[in-house]
Amino acid sequence: MNARDSNNPATAPVVISSRADAVAPAAEVAEVRPATSVPPASPRAAGVSRFHESARAQVAGGATYIDDIPEVRGTLHAAPVCSNVPHGRLRGMDATAALAVHGVRGVFGASDIPGDPVLAAFAHDEPVFAGETVQFTGQVVAVVVADDVMTARRAARLVKLDIESLPAVLSVHEAHALESYVLPPVHVKRGDAAAALARAPRVLESTFEIGGQEHFYLEGQIAYVLPLEQNQWWVYSSTQHPGEVQHWVSHALGIDNHAVTVECRRMGGGFGGKETQAGHLAVWAAVASRKLQRPVKLRLDRDDDFMVTGKRHPFAYHYRVGFDETGLLCGLDLEMLVNCGFSADLSGPVADRAIFHADNAYFLEDVAISSYRCKTNTQSHTAFRGFGGPQGVIVIERILSDIARELGVDPLDVRLRNLYGIESRNVTHYQMKVEDNILEPLMTTLAGTSGYRQRREQITAWNAQSPVIKKGIALTPVKFGISFTATLFNQAGALVHVYTDGSVQVNHGGTEMGQGLNTKVAAIVADELGIPFERVLSTASDTSKVPNASATAASSGTDLNGRAAQFAARNVRDNLAAFVAGLDLCGAGAVKFEGGQVISPTATRTFEEVVHAAYANRIQLWSDGFYRTPKIHYDKTTLTGRPFYYFAYGAAVTEVAIDTLTGESRVLKVDILHDVGHSINPAIDIGQIEGGFVQGMGWLTTEQLVWNAKGYLATHAPSTYKIPATGDIPEHFKVDLWPEANREDNVHGSKAVGEPPFMLAISVFEALRDAVAQAGGRPQAMNAPGTAEEVLRATSSFAG
Amino acid sequence: MSTEISAQTLTFLRRGRPVTLDNVAPDRTLLEVLREDLHCTGTKEGCGEGDCGACTVVLGEAVDGRLEYRAINSCIRLAHSVEGLAVWTVEDLAGDDGELHPAQEAMVQCHGSQCGFCTPGFVMSLFGMYQNTKGGQGIDRPRAQADLSGNLCRCTGYRPILDAAQQMGDLPLPSGCGVNEAATVAALKALPNKKKEATTYLRPTALTELLQLRTAHPQAQVVAGCTDVGLWVTKMHKRFAQVLDVTAVRELRRVEAYPHHIAIGAAVTLTDAYAALVKERPQLKTFAQRFAGLPVRNSGTLGGNVANGSPIGDSMPLLIGLGASVVLMRWDAKRRAVAHRELLLEDLYTGYRTNVMHPDELLAWIKVPRPTAGEHFKAYKISKRFDDDISAVCLAIRTTVTNGVVLDVSVGAGGVAATPVRARQTEAALRGQSWTADTVMAAVAALRAEFQPISDMRASAAYRQTVLGNLLQRYWLESQGLQHINLDTLNAATLEALA
Known part of the structure; x- marks a missing residue:
């Protein structure tokens, strides 16, 4: 990588850098200018770090979110009535006490739906309101509608549900043993993994589990439905998919799509959590609005939002991997158990993408992957930034680190050894040729600029004389396929x-x-x-x-x-x-x-x-x-084709420290080199990279979802569910952009940036495991997230 | 708002002018009043429990003729508690022609907003910092991180926001954006004193009056900063017909220094109380900063935390370790005088969130012994997240070792029982023993055996027990002069320097 941090945006190379620890911030990115200025004059609007179009409104409180829209006269407010058992037969509902509350206008459930009582989701397996059975603690059975929000919420607690408990499936292993699936298993194979493993010089076998993740968009889920004339509806929805909200609402109301209009000016964060989940709220509000012929707003309380909506899919893995003395992979047999929750939602494509990304950056010659889409009595897990990709990438990165430790070599060398080739070894296990591979130069460049190899030596020396605190470091890449795998959505x-x-x-x-x-x-x-x-x-x-x-x-x-x-x-x-x-x-x-x-x-x-x-x-x-999008095609029955138009690449080096007495950890330094093609807006792209990284870091460190033995999500508020805060950000946090344009014909030569950086945070987890190894612990025993307790469990004899 | 609860008028200062709202129920939150009654929707609700900071606003109070600024969570603050104060929301900072305040402009310039929903809260925390640092001067990265620890952002990864905090002081202050302090103080003074009209939200200003009101209205909900009671409203949907707010009581807002102890009034905010504790024992600085986030510390009181008695409240293990006591007061109608009694803090609690206080008693003072010669004191907190988290385990240890023998010891623990507790068996294993590794290992075993903590979403019982003992080991290692064995006190630079 050459000259960065240039102060002259007009003549500088296109490598843009953001250094959190730099004394002088990089030009265009963090420079403070006089209040009245605009970004540097440029003949073009793209390629420049323009401020977010709403930034000035956002900082002044003038950016409108759904709950800020002036309410139409007669607006009522809804609150959900939720199941308090994970699985059961719903025998009845007594709303007498709720209806007696002053200001309550009605309680509406499955019998009030004029159209299809099942949501118009792809798998058609999710009821609008629970009908005869409830399938998770938090499932919405009805909504209470009242004159104001707090009255609705208070009254919702007064609704008595008569539920006969049924046996609940709470773990993914239990579901797999019972063959309880939301969708059929999927097997992807190339070559002969069993034979390759049989002749492999060395074999590792292991299991691994990774937790889910709550989106924690700062703006909770909300919908505001207004009746128009002649059975037409206006829906304000905080949604990533207005078209689907429109479709679901019209389906539930039994009317044509053209009678429903959905509008969303902006969301207060989405991250995948408002892709399908927003539709539920809109439908609930619409059903109530239709019954009462009044505008109805449904804004979930944060705790209800946690209890009702789906999360990132937790995964459990079992694998056998063969390799030789040089660290070259020869044979991988990988089983993925995907915790989908009680319904399919987007679990099929999420689990598929985990398969597509189980290679991450590496050529898997003989490979067999089995993916089981397990049905459990929990929230229906859904899209979340990376969409299964992170759950695929993390397992291969874990494997390569463990192979390196087995062989006593630097994990970076094992990674480089297994990268996709340019002329050969360049076809994925789903038969797509990797044509735009920049992995090797990108990773070696980052290793150089970050001083990775010297630092690894320094860390080993440092650890030798540090009795309690141990450091670790890891460099991990990401190669992320860009396009919806369902070709029609492109x-x-x-x-x-x-x-x-x-x-x-x-x-x-x-x-x-x-x-x-x-x-x-x-x-x-x-x-x-x-x-x-x-x-x-x-x-x-x-x-x-x-x-x-x-x-x-x-x-x-x-x-x-x-x-x-x-x-x-x-x-x-x-x-x-x-x-x-x-x-x-x-x-x-x-x-x-x-x-x-x-x-x-x-x-x-x-x-x-x-x-x-x-x-x-x-x-x-x-x-x-x-x-x-051109060029893409994909056969869903064989899981082969070219599902992705191109790949986005990146790599990160992360250094951490752990406390071997408590298992607590800190992320000390992060260096990122990421490929966004020719950036349309470097500041925005760097914001996506940093934000994605920190969100991924949260997934792998402090964000732990805990369901208790009764299937109740015990971490259902920010008091117990901890996303990263200001104090978790590394002192050294440097992001560079790869200077090359997208090799495919994409708008302005750019590449997509929303999801790929999320997976850069896998370097945090691998650095933690490196520190555990350097402390003499058992990194192969460490599951994610790497909470203090998990790190201590892997580091010491404490059994937990 | 449908309610059978009668309500009183509320007046506060905004943009230099009094805002008066009729008929505000005593249990309505400031956020509700701002959004629903005043239709100021710039302030957002993110969590409704004071953990995300999206609802942050800044309060101004005239103290000794100057304005004191505090960023607080409006979502769990009862609206009537801002009676007679100045309130700034995100809509109040820009000039009339739309010129942005430096706290806002820096956020724009640094690309500090993405989805923008947390942004008003961050802007208000920045504004609070700006006002408390002579226009954003001298804000370094640790200060920015500490003061913004109560604001969560899910989009940016914080780096640009921390940059904004550090750079806002370099931006010009547009003429329309400054706070006229003298005029504001004068306007606050001119606000009507409506205490006499108060019926449903009682906010006395004198101790005797408070205690008499307590006797007269035993059913009234006592509140201080409302950082816990606020959640009873927003999350448990409780309603209060009458509230007795202690935070305006002059006597209880003081920290008083005596030769052998300091006395912290029950209405002293956590911010000020911890400042007093850190002044006595500078090693508590990090521990103090890790208590919730700044907006909660700015509202909540040490007295409230202690009276509330949550088993995972972090101030009690600390105070127990310090040997603190509490003074309970009540109005003795027969003698027509204030009666009081004093007891050790650990003796206040009788069980999970229960205590020995009589219905007419209020916790008035917390007395904390001053450091003694030869005292070694440390407090440790283990939580999933470093900042703004509730501890899984908390341990505070004070020893006085003379001639190699432990003469005095007190150990406070949190997260291990139904109440904050004193680890008496552990103390017994140490007291009178020589301060050696063998003694410490025996005490570690005693400490692990002394409590039977539960497993919950924060940690398993086994982890809690293991770590309790490990923290005592850390205390031993630190007493032996081992440096750099605690992440809390290390940063990347010092870690580097060790190598």
Whole structure:
């Protein structure tokens, strides 16, 4: 890696760096400018660290979330009535006491659903409200509707459920033994793993378990449903997938999709937790709203949000891996038990992606993977940043570290030894050729800039004379496939409206959850029209503007919607170019749009002048745009094909310290080199990388979900469920961006960035295990998350 | 708001002007009033229990003619507790023409907001810091981390927010954004004193008055900073017809120093109480910072924490280890005088959240012995997360070793029984013994055997028992001069330097 931290954004190489510990912050990223300034003048809107389009509103309390929308007269508030047993037969419900409370307007359950009582989810296995059976503690049986929130919540506790308890399946092992699955098992094979293991010079066999993760979006789940005329509905939903909310609501109400409009201006965080889970709330509120013909808002209390909604899937693994004396993998037999909870939800594609990413960066020649989608009586686990990818990546990274320790060599060397090749050893176990492999140069560059090898030596020496505190270090890569594995979702639409004053609105099917999608899309549109960024306004996601949009998920928001918006803007530009070409008697291709001007070979006009004149000449000033990802195909029956358009790459070096008396740990230093292609907005991309890393760090350290023996989620609030706080951030936290453009034709040469950095945090877990090993403990016995208790268990003789 | 509970008027200062709300029930939260009654929706609810900081607002109080600023959690603060105070929300910082306050502008410039939902809370914590640091001067990274530990962000990974905290002091303060302190103090003074009208939310300002009200209204819910009682409202959905708030009582807001002890009034906030304890024993600085987050410490009181008596409350093991006692007071109607009694803190508790206090008694003072010559004192806290977490295990140990013999010892423990406890058997294993590794190992065994902790979501019983003993080992190692054996006191730089 060459020159970074340049102070001259105009001439600097495109490597952008963010150093948390740097005295002088990197240009463009963290530089403080006078209050009235805007980011550096650039002829283009993209490629520059523009501020988030809502930043100024957010810091002033002026950014509106669903609960902030002024309430329509007559608005009522709902609260859920939840099952208090994990599995049982629902014999009856007595709402007398609740209905007697002053201000309570009704209690609504399964019998109040005019349409299908089962949610319109893919597997069609999840009731809107629990009917004859309850399947987890926290399952919503009914909603109480009242004049105000607290009255509804108080009354909900007064509803008595008569439930006959049934045996509950609470562990994934129990479910597997009972063959209790939400979907059939999936087996992916290449070569002959059994034969390869039989002839492998060395074999390791192990088990491993990893916990789930609560999304902990700061804005809890919320929906606000308003009745319109003639059985039509307006739904405000904090959702990553307005189209699915629309579909689910219309399905439950038994009406056409066109009668339901869903709007979401922004979410207060999503992380996958508002992909399907938002739909439930909207349906519950809609059922109540229809019965009462009043607007109904349902905002979950944080504890209810924990109890009701799904989490990241916990996994359990059993594997046998063969390898030779050089650390080269030869044969892997991997079994994954996926805790899906009580229904399928998105568990199929999540479990599939875990299979797709069990290779991470490495060529698996003879491999057999079995994936069991276990049904348990817990919340229905759902999408969460990485979508099964992290659960695939972590197991192979664990395997390679353990092989290195077996052989007494640096884990980095074992990793490099097993990387995908360029000319050979370059086909994944699902038969996709890895064409854009930058793993080796990326990892060796990072090893160099971070001083990995010297530090490993220093750490060993340091540990030798430190009696209680031990340090560890790890470098782990990530290779993450970009595209929805369900090929049909890889499409997007957008609308670009140019108004007669030259201002522009862009609307697309994506949703803004903080990731800066609207900021990037506005920059793309501004560049396409050659106008300043400030002239383009992004508006709320709205199913009546762009229909049938896919979820904003799979990191694909900008790839899909950015391109669709680019195409929409290009259509308008083409109209304007043709118009100017007619005026100036030149070819349309000779008309350029830049710097707010429209330049033909013979004349230069402002964009506004051209727009005004074009309108007067009845030229269409708005357009749609549509994009579908090329090249991808995938056979669901054989799990082979090219599910991903390209891969995003990255690597991280993490250094930790553990306390061998208590098991407590600290992340001391983190160096990241990550591939976002040509960044559309470096500050936003670095924000995604840092934020993803810290969220992953939380998953693997302090975020522990604990269900008690009765299937009750005991960690159901931030008092007991601990996401990283300010004090957990490493003192040294440095992020560099890989300078190369996406080798595939993607919008502005960029790559997707939402999910891949999450998996960089696996370096934290591997560094913890390295420290445990250096303390003379048993790293192979350590499960995730690596809480203090887990680290102490692996480090000492304490059995727990 | 449907309610049978009668309500009284509430007045506070906002943007330099009094805001008066009629008919605010005594158990409504400040956040509800801001969002529902004043329609100021900039302040967010993230968790409703004071753990995420999205609802942070800043309170201003005139103290000795100056304004004191405190960032607090509005979600668990009862609305009436801000009677007579100045309140700033995120909507109150920008100038009339929309110029952003440096706390806001720095967040924009540093890309400190992504989804933006935690942002108003962070901005208000930054504003509180700004006002308490002469315009954001001298804020280093540890200070920023400590003061923002009560604000959670799920998007950014915090680095840009910490940058904003450190850089806001370099930004110009637009003319419309500054706080006119003198005018605010004057305006606070000019607010009407409505104490006499109070019926449902009683907030006396004198100790005698407080005790008399307690006798007269035994059914009233006693509150201090409400950082626990607030959750009874938001999470347990309790209702209070009448509230007796101790936080305005002048006498109880003082920390008084005596030759052999300091006395901390029951209405002293955790922030101020811990500052007093750290002043006496600087080694408690980290422990103090790890008690909840700053907004909770700014509202909650040490007296409330002690009276509440949660088995995992962190101040009690500390205070028991220090040999603290409590003073209980009541109004003796016959003698027409204040009666009081004093007992050791560990004797206050009788069981899980039960204590020896009579219905008319209030906890008034906490008396903490001052350091003695030869005293060695350490307090350890083990929790899943370093900051803003409740301990799985807490251990506080004080020894006085003379001529190699343990003359005096006190050990307080938390998270191991139904109440905070004194580890008497462990003390017995140490007292009078020579201070040697053998003695300590015997005491470690005694400590592990002394309690039968439970397994719960924070830790297993086995872990708690193991670590209790290990912490005593750490105390021994530290007493032998071993450095750098505690992550709490190490950072990357010192870890590096060791090598």
